[in-house]
Amino acid sequence: QVQLVESGGGLVQPGGSLRLSCAASGSILSIYVMGWYRQAPGKQREMVAHITSTGMTNYADSVKGRFTISRDNAKNTVYLQMNSLSPEDTAVYYCTSGSGDWGQGTQVTVSS
Numbered sequence: 001q002v003q004l005v006e007s008g009g010g011l012v013q014p015g016g017s018l019r020l021s022c023a024a025s026g027s028i029l030s031i032y033v034m035g036w037y038r039q040a041p042g043k044q045r046e047m048v049a050h051i052t053s054t055g056m057t058n059y060a061d062s063v064k065g066r067f068t069i070s071r072d073n074a075k076n077t078v079y080l081q082m083n084s085l086s087p088e089d090t091a092v093y094y095c096t097s098g099s100g101d102w103g104q105g106t107q108v109t110v111s112s
Contacts, residue, residue: 002026004095009106012085020080022095027076033098034071034078038091085110
């Protein structure tokens with residue numbers, strides 16, 4: 001079990017970019033899957049992207065081609081690079097491990 005802390009959220013204009021980070025309190029080397037989810041106001045939490053320990057990735061259709069998930073096992077950190085952001089991407093973004101750990105979330109607001 002690890003504690004996860006997200007950072008990098010904020011307010012960005014449509015078309016802009018943000019990079020989210022998820023720092024784990026312990027090693028993620030043995031954690032097969034790490035992922036990002038998001039929850040918009042009034043909506044259910046949804047999967048954004050997953051990455052395995054071997055580097056295989058999976059994305060929600062709504063973010064394919066715009067978001068990139070990566071992990072640095074040496075730094076125990078998972079990243080989410082978000083480009084071409086739109087107001088529909090506004091949500092609280094959560095990091096999660098395959099072991100069921102969740103972070104507190106970081107707010108991303110896309111607005112002009």
